[in-house]
Amino acid sequence: MFTELKKFVMADGVSGDEAGISAVLAAEIAPYVDEVKTDAMGNLIAFKKGTGKNPKKVMFAAHMDEIGFMVTFIDDKGFIRLSKMGGINYGAAAFSEVVFKSGLRGVIVPDANTAPNDFGPNKVYVDIGARTKKEAEKKVKIGDTCRLTPSLAKLMNGRVYGRPIDDRIGCVMLFEAARTAKHFENDVYFVFTVQEEVGVRGAKTAAFGIMPDYAVAVDIGGSGDVPNCAPFAVVLGNGIAIKIKDGMVICHKTMVDTMKKIAEETKTPYQLEILERGGTDTCMLQQTGAGCIAGALSVPTRYGHSGVEIVDMGDVAGGVKILAGLCEAELA
Amino acid sequence: MNTEFLKSLAKVCAPSGAEKAAASIIEKEIAPFCDEVKYDKIGNLIAKISPKNGAPEKKMMLVSHMDEVGFMVKSIDNDGRVRIALLGDVDTRTLSGRRVTFTNGVCGIVAAKPIHVLSEGERSKPTAVKSLYIELGTKDKAETEELIRVGDYGTFEPKFVEMKNGHLAGKALGGRSCVALLCELIRTIDKEKLKDELYFVFSVKREIAKMQFGAETAAFTLAPDFAVILDATASADFDGVKEYDRGAKCGGGVVLAPADMKTIYDRRAFAEAVSFCEENEISFQYPATAAGAETEASAIHKTGVGIPSLSLGVATRNLRSGAEIISQNDLDATLALLKHLVK
Ligand SMILES: [Zn+2]
Numbered sequence: 001m002f003t004e005l006k007k008f009v010m011a012d013g014v015s016g017d018e019a020g021i022s023a024v025l026a027a028e029i030a031p032y033v034d035e036v037k038t039d040a041m042g043n044l045i046a047f048k049k050g051t052g053k054n055p056k057k058v059m060f061a062a063h064m065d066e067i068g069f070m071v072t073f074i075d076d077k078g079f080i081r082l083s084k085m086g087g088i089n090y091g092a093a094a095f096s097e098v099v100f101k102s103g104l105r106g107v108i109v110p111d112a113n114t115a116p117n118d119f120g121p122n123k124v125y126v127d128i129g130a131r132t133k134k135e136a137e138k139k140v141k142i143g144d145t146c147r148l149t150p151s152l153a154k155l156m157n158g159r160v161y162g163r164p165i166d167d168r169i170g171c172v173m174l175f176e177a178a179r180t181a182k183h184f185e186n187d188v189y190f191v192f193t194v195q196e197e198v199g200v201r202g203a204k205t206a207a208f209g210i211m212p213d214y215a216v217a218v219d220i221g222g223s224g225d226v227p228n229c230a231p232f233a234v235v236l237g238n239g240i241a242i243k244i245k246d247g248m249v250i251c252h253k254t255m256v257d258t259m260k261k262i263a264e265e266t267k268t269p270y271q272l273e274i275l276e277r278g279g280t281d282t283c284m285l286q287q288t289g290a291g292c293i294a295g296a297l298s299v300p301t302r303y304g305h306s307g308v309e310i311v312d313m314g315d316v317a318g319g320v321k322i323l324a325g326l327c328e329a330e331l332a
Numbered sequence: 333m334n335t336e337f338l339k340s341l342a343k344v345c346a347p348s349g350a351e352k353a354a355a356s357i358i359e360k361e362i363a364p365f366c367d368e369v370k371y372d373k374i375g376n377l378i379a380k381i382s383p384k385n386g387a388p389e390k391k392m393m394l395v396s397h398m399d400e401v402g403f404m405v406k407s408i409d410n411d412g413r414v415r416i417a418l419l420g421d422v423d424t425r426t427l428s429g430r431r432v433t434f435t436n437g438v439c440g441i442v443a444a445k446p447i448h449v450l451s452e453g454e455r456s457k458p459t460a461v462k463s464l465y466i467e468l469g470t471k472d473k474a475e476t477e478e479l480i481r482v483g484d485y486g487t488f489e490p491k492f493v494e495m496k497n498g499h500l501a502g503k504a505l506g507g508r509s510c511v512a513l514l515c516e517l518i519r520t521i522d523k524e525k526l527k528d529e530l531y532f533v534f535s536v537k538r539e540i541a542k543m544q545f546g547a548e549t550a551a552f553t554l555a556p557d558f559a560v561i562l563d564a565t566a567s568a569d570f571d572g573v574k575e576y577d578r579g580a581k582c583g584g585g586v587v588l589a590p591a592d593m594k595t596i597y598d599r600r601a602f603a604e605a606v607s608f609c610e611e612n613e614i615s616f617q618y619p620a621t622a623a624g625a626e627t628e629a630s631a632i633h634k635t636g637v638g639i640p641s642l643s644l645g646v647a648t649r650n651l652r653s654g655a656e657i658i659s660q661n662d663l664d665a666t667l668a669l670l671k672h673l674v675k
Pocket of ligand 1: 063166167196219220
């Protein structure tokens with residue numbers, strides 16, 4: 001899975017500009033499904049027809065977009081101002097390298113004399129080494145996106161770090177489930193959604209188009225085992241987390257119970273996630289159109305939305321087993 | 333662009349939730365040129381124009397809201413003064429001393445505690461809406477109630493002013509100029525050459541964006557392949573505002589935004605609009621910042637299976653005040669781009 005994750009991490013896909021990662025995912029998953037298409041919003045939908053007697057429509061959603069920046073202004077000296085796409089941690093982003101889709105590199109830095117606590121959207125700019133506005137405009141257009149330079153490396157104990165693991169790790173899980181499911185009892189839609197980081201926008205239209213019976217969002221979560229963190233039961237390495245609730249959704253009990261049952265039958269360790277704030281595509285899956293039985297898997301993650309997100313590949317493997325189990329299961 | 337119709341639009345009192353006055357004059361203006369004109373359940377005015385030759389290739393929706401910020405009568409004091417609740421994000425700094433009009437034509441003046449009795453702290457801040465009232469000159473509650481009732485709607489007094497260099501001023505002028513642009517487009521469309529089916533949506537309840545967008549239901553019903561949203565964009569080209577925080581510049585051309593706070597516009601349509609303007613020397617500008625801005629696209633683009641959207645903005649100074657200022661140069665540029673987008 002590390003190889004796939006690396007491939008997905010390296011592909012670009014800032015929110016609203018996901019064509020790069022979408023092309024990579026489409027090519028990777030195509031051999032394992034019947035049909036791959038893109039909807040009006042840009043969501044990538046890979047469909048595998050089920051062979052069961054009473055197949056249900058099952059939708060898995062992992063967002064393929066990543067947090068990043070959009071160019072909004074270029075000043076006379078060629079310095080570039082940005083709008084944030086998603087929840088940027090400016091403390092973590094400042095003084096880092098950014099890369100544009102063209103491969104152009106720059107560095108993101110705060111205005112001189114800005115206190116670290118004040119780093120924010122109007123206080124940072126990108127320096128690409130240009131001498132004038134004209135020079136910068138030859139390389140960069142208003143509306144272009146850029147991101148912190150992607151990276152991925154192994155740590156001890158099967159753990160990896162880099163960015164954007166949010167949510168390329170979820171994309172890996174969907175891909176692995178498509179690849180490893182023993183058979184497809186259900187009609188399964190593997191959906192790689194767009195614009196999650198800017199407000200769960202893509203999942204809404206994807207769910208409306210599919211109208212699933214069951215849906216599972218797969219995204220990163222948190223980890224309650226780092227110094228000075230708030231109390232949180234989910235920790236890195238103790239298994240994939242089955243979401244009970246977050247700030248935007250209470251998961252359907254049927255979905256929670258079904259995933260727990262599959263985990264127990266396959267001897268997959270799991271944890272239960274209860275978040276008071278934040279949310280993922282799950283809320284949209286549950287409410288769109290006529291609604292559906294929705295739940296979520298969260299990969300325990302340290303330092304989300306930084307350049308050094310850490311996950312444990314053991315947790316990830318467990319999540320894949322649950323997703324594959326849902327492809328294979330007879331659902332009521 | 334001919335501003336005659338804009339003049340009559342500018343005089344109309346149509347706050348969010350009470351758009352009828354605007355709707356009727358728009359309907360009258362466009363009906364002769366449309367194949368169908370109707371209202372949906374929540375009051376959006378929807379006009380259809382089909383190609384003369386052959387089946388339509390695509391379905392395109394063009395949206396401009398007809399409502400404006402305003403207020404509603406919340407209660408009437410025993411001494412006859414009128415207390416109000418605001419509709420939309422009114423620039424409250426500009427309220428005190430303003431002339432206002434109710435939808436039934438009754439006029440009043442916004443009044444507040446006299447400035448010479450204010451404390452230093454009170455003087456430095458705009459008066460809170462709860463401390464404002466509208467004076468009708470009446471002697472008591474009963475007399476006020478002969479003129480207006482709780483639940484009645486009102487707006488800033490309409491006044492259309494032509495200024496130097498093609499600048500126009502008046503309340504709600506940013507939004508109303510977008511309506512006028514769509515009407516001008518409707519009047520001048522060449523149906524013989526038209527390939528797409530066009531739906532013009534004059535929407536309700538845009539200004540109460542925190543609650544809902546009227547245009548969302550129209551988008552759901554029509555389910556178009558593409559949407560163009562016209563709206564006023566804040567102009568903040570003043571000293572003291574950093575260049576990259578200025579939003580748009582009144583007179584700087586049609587505003588093309590790649591994204592705002594709530595929407596990422598269709599990347600291809602945005603790039604095509606930019607190159608069309610560049611190639612044809614149509615003055616256009618980017619809003620320097622996305623901060624704070626949103627349009628009806630925020631609801632529209634996520635409707636149904638998704639509707640790729642593009643936003644065209646008319647740069648507006650003093651947005652949501654009693655006297656918005658726009659530039660005819662920007663209207664001409666916007667119209668030129670609109671005509672290109674409609675195929
Ligand atoms: Zn995520």
